[in-house]
Amino acid sequence: MTQIKYVAALLSLTVLFRSSVQLICKIQETFQLNGLYKKGDIMLGGIFIHTSKLTEIVLPYSFEISIFHWAQTMVFAIEEINRNPNLLPNITLGYRLYDNCNNLLIGLRATTSLISGDDEIVTDLRRQPNAVYLSNICHFAFLFQVSYYASCSCLSNRKEYPSFFRTIPSDNFQVKAMIEIIKHYRWTWIGSIATDDDYGQYAIKTFNEEVKKFGCISFSETIPKVNEKVKVLQIVNIIKQSTAKVIVVFSSEAVLLSLIKEIVNQNVTGRQWIASESWSTSAVFAVKENFHSFGGTIGIAIRSGEIPGLKPFLLQVHPNSDPNNSLLNLFWEKMFGCKLQENTNQNNETSARYIKQCTGQENLKDTQTAYSEISNLRAGYNIYKAVYAIAHSLHDLISCKSGQGPFENNSCADIKNVQPWQLLHYLKRVNFTNHLGEKVSFDENGEPPALYDIVNWQPTDDGSVKVKTIGIFDESAGPGKELKSECSKSCQPGTRKATRKGQPMCCFDCIPCAEGEISNQTDAIECIRCLTEFWSNRDRSQCVLKEIEFLSYDDAMGITLTATACFGACLSLGVLSVFLHYRNTPVVKANNSELSFLLLVSLTLCFLCALCFIGEPTYVTCMLRHVVFGVSFALCISCILVKTIVVIIAFKATLPGNNLMKWFGIAQQRGTVFILAFIQALICLMWLTTAPPFPTKNTKYQNSKVIFECDLGSVTGFSCLLGYIGLLAAICFMIAFLARNLPDNFNEAKFITFSMLIFCAVWLTFIPAYISSPGKHTVAVEIFAILASSFGVLIAIFAPKCYIILIKPELNTKKALMNRGEEFENSPQIEASSTNTTSLKISNFKECNQHKEINLSITTFV
Template sequence: MVFAIEEINSDETLLPNITLGYRLYDNCVNLPVALGGAAALINGLEEEFIESDCTGITPVLAIVGDPTSTHSMAISKLLSPFQIPLVSYYATCSCLSNKQEYSSFFRTVPSDNFQVKAIIQIIKHYGWTWVGAIASDDDYGQYAIRNFSEEFKVFGCLSFLETLPKLNEKEKIFQIVNSIKQSSANVVVIFAPEVELMPLVQEIVHQNITSIQWIASEAWSTSTVLASKENFISFGGTIGVAVRRGLIPGLQNFLLQVQPDFDPDNNLSVQFWEALFDCQFQENKMIQNSSTAAGIKKCTGEEEIINLKTAYSDVSELRVSYNVYKAVYALAHALHNLMSCRNGKGPFEGKTCANIANVQPWQLLHYLREVSFTTHLGEKVAFDENGDAIAIYDIINWQRANDGSVRIADIGIFDQSAEVGKEVSLNEDAIFWNSDTGKAPESVCSKSCESGTRKASKKGQPVCCFDCVPCADGEISNQTDSIICLKCPDDFWSNEEKDQCILKEVEFLSFEDAMGITLTTTALVGAGLSICVLAIFIKYKNTPVVKANNSELSFLLLVSLTFCFLCSLTFIGQPSTLTCILRHVVFGISFVLCVSCILVKTIVVIVAFRANMPGNNMMKWFGAAQQRGTIFFFTSVQSMICAIWLSVAAPVPAKNNKYQNSKIILECEVGSVTGFSFLLGYIGLLACACFVLAFLARNLPDTFNEARFITFSMLIFCAVWITFIPAYISSPGKHTVAVEVFAILASSFGLLFSIFAPKCYIILLKPEQNTKKVLMTKGKI
């Protein structure tokens, strides 16, 4: 501070013709002493100041200090009613930004809010979401840890939170060390002054705890006492934020000019000299007799400070001193701006200006709020509305030097004025990690959940501790640490990795797959056999076997069977509106036509038997015209059912996800269930009627024993369709359609073989039995 004031006084451009004066008070790291010094400055204990031609009241316009937050809070409350500016160079507590309580407080060191932001950015950069925290039991530590906790909980969790005791309480220190050892967190953040942290550091080194990555607040990050060779095994690699380092040209020469001064009211320089050179001045009243002085080197006052390498003359790490330097210059620039005011354009009542000869602290306070200048290092100095300086921190790392000592190296910078998200800039290659791998450690309670999984909280654990649960089928997560799995759209399904939705596989009974080829081939074979049988019957239509079995009805029955076989082809292939309508209509009409023919044939057998009985002429009432009319009537009823069904709610193609969520099953919805039920029910009714009549006629004379074959064929027909119902319901996907096609083909083959196989056997293989004589005799056909 003295150097800065003398530098300003010798500057012809800054405060020309104005000489700054000062008073120095030692707070003795004691709040009452600090408050006493502030009160002395306010009260003006030394009312007159006479030196050279300067006379008059000694004005105290501003105070540079106090370095501690707690002291600054108390002093600022004392000064605020008098509107005397207090510019601190090291009080960082965020609480001091409250202008309602500390209206005249300013600082050139950043607020802890920004220190917390810098630490948060570092933690975010390395993905540490599970950390421990320790804070001192004072305003500095408690305000800092509170801000840190609020910002950190947005993306991470505290494994533990401990408070350092004011006094060296062994039990409390042991408790904190046990919390560190028991926690799975590999990163610990500490907000505490060097003095209060010392007992904990010693105990950690004593217990040889070496697996922790320490994050240091600015209060201890540059402590050469803590950063020692003895502590390096546990604290090597510590990363911290430090007050911005600056160079002050000429300061070292100024410090080396100090000489002992035997002023009875200030013996500080004498004590300093004796401590520096390990000697004592004979003039020092502390030496009371020769016996006491024996063996003690006497100081001459001519010793050369320049020959000693001490912390006093080392100006390479000017952090706190640089902030003192900026504080003095901030006040000087505020006074300079005050001098530059012109009446009529002033900031005070009536647009007046302050009088430099009688300036008041509250007037300087006004200009201090608006001060803005750039240091010789190009750093801008200004205060925001809270009296805080623009936050710039050095990010440091404790490293081993070549000579074995501990070196505090700069590895990056935090600049509040940088682009959002890029405030922290790190030189990764320059960082020393005190770990076996030599790389940044991991510190997470649970590792990140990969794509395809979601986070599930563990009961009784913080949100950072979780299990990774795979997404359910049909759901995905395409980012790490997702808390939910997203459901795929209706036509999509999750892939095996559950990290993206893919189009569902479309399934239907295709002509290309094995099942479709088999059924198609079988249907064509059945249709071909029906046509072959029809050709045989046409060729041998004049033979007794064909005539005896009502050739016209047999022809019609074979044609209907051909359609029954061919209608199964409409069930194969991708469903469309046309095929959905055709498959049910053709199926319904073909089978009614087929069963109608068989029913009429059964009726003909019964009527023919009754007609041969004496006095019975029923055959004339059920001739060829009546037979055709009956078949037409039965078929017309089914046609009417189909027409009504299609007009009310026709079958349509649809996508079915009920059986297999991972596939889209293309099928035909029946539309009206009632219409479909009537269609099937009508076929079943005719089949049952036919079966009953055929069963009743099974014992007729052998000449008319076709009823036996009809009975057997209808038994097969009914058995197939009764079995079809549960098989149809339980078959998933395309197998549902396959079961339906199989039922059609099975029942059609049953009818074809049961009714026509015996006749074809006689026609082709036993032509000698295909005579009227044989048919008139009792024998098997």
């Protein structure tokens, strides 16, 4: 992809696109410039200062770590954009950053190198008050800039600088903020000081003009850029002689250093200093030694912001042997006070200052410097916004749809051959909101929305000085509302104010509201508790209806249980159809076919009653689910109990002289099943009459949810229902257990014992699980117990019979049963067990088998 050039200058990140106009001048030599580099489809360039001006003697390569931090912030923003697939898809941003060594000529050389270098898009980022010169170069080179630190109001002149943009407000707004502070305190007698450069002179001129509208200027002095002891002493003497107690200073850290030192040395106190954004947050000035003279300083500060993920990125820096990334090595040597091996012979004078050799394995996480400090980003935050402004303008450019473009004949720009004026069109219209909710845009002068922090130098308990944000200036708030003074920032909705112990009421902390509580206004004193059926949203700013939870047919658990219940019902009906089809075969006849059919019908009802527990609870379903459940299981266990009794009586009836079957024939069996099931129906009727189950919304288990469930109404009624089923199951289990050793081919008791063992085990474990399971899981546990016990009975009792009927039909014959009877007659175990009784003859079995009533009562198992 053809690449495009841009340059960022002075106190700024400046974007310069090279147009189709061919520049005649070319570089005649190569400059050895320290820098950072990474190849990309579109290259961003920058020029940074790394030498410190806050020393009496500026040494070559006195590395400024905080400025390198800014360069790394630009690199971080570029890397973050490259990882975002939605912002610039299929386009990779690269960068070339240069060090200007705090020298204007070298800075101009670096800028020229970026403009005419091999990479086609270039950016320049640097911190030096020469933005006007670089802006002029960019203008004549048909390029444009996006500055992060050039605040001079002179750059707002659109006629002279039509392609200049910035993410820092103009000094005109800074002056306006200072004027608002002065008016607030009704100060009318003011002194002013400024540096001898564009930044200071334009600002102080505007400031003095504004003050004269309501007050007077006591003195207006200029600090020379070159340290002149005589001039500094003269300014200090004027400050001491003036009766003005409020002094405004427009200056950078480096130029102001000598004046600050002299004021402290001469013990000048009793002045209220108002600081410009260049030194209001200075960690060099806001120290214990200066507090006696400068304590209480009020300043205008660039708006701070957080950049998520920046700190880990900063701490992953490592020395690099690539000459294009030589700044990394200089940074490493400065940070750890050592010398890298590859640089040892390059500068003997410089290396002599180092006392040790770098290993390259030093850990940045062990250091505590301005480089790793990200809690109060100001200039870095502006750099971040500047890079994103460029990225968003490129995004808008490549998002243009053919035939709907803003250029001639509704055409769009070609990303492979972008012209500066084309991107300029989109940059003017950039408008997006970043991760902090701050709007990034430019007005007709290329200015961002004016927003400043108001800061104050305050002492701390340990004697140090803290630069505390006490207010904000928001130009967009409207006349009379721009200035907001505060000890603490306003508490946003979702939080409440908590007064700090031992401090005035204006100083407070913002405490998030607890769950279930909200505050829907700014600076709320207390949080409001939501009503029972409501809960706080994520921001704790609004009460919203609680989520209603019940076991529905839509969720995975409901679908699974529904499918299982339907499968069990179909399986029961399938077994019933098999028994009906083979009802005339010996196995079906010998197993009391009528009770078997009734048992299979009751099992089908047991499976289907589980469906009554799924879905939104209503008055009908709440009552129906327990009635159907209780009667179905009572009928099921009653059938099994009668079958067990019949097994014993049928066996006894084969013995000579025993005539029990006439007292427990078909009519008695039916009557017994009916009476046992009817008792359960009476229990259900009494329960529904006195205190029936009803739907209710339970909020006890989960505060954030409403559990829609069926209240039992009467725990006694539910206990009686379960207790009666348990009583029938226990009696059935005991009788079947006692009859388990009867001869197998006449005995169904062993498998009834096994089925009742499963049944009892399931329902005994159900009770603690039911009590401890909250919400819809309570219902799920009950359904699981219903299905598990139903499957246990169905499989244990009917699986062996179906096996003979369907898989081993040769055993389902009268002859086979007779042969098994003969085997039983010759069994030594039976002979031994019959010593004290009349021997069981096979003839008796045959005789019994001919009797219709006994034929219906005999059970056979393999």
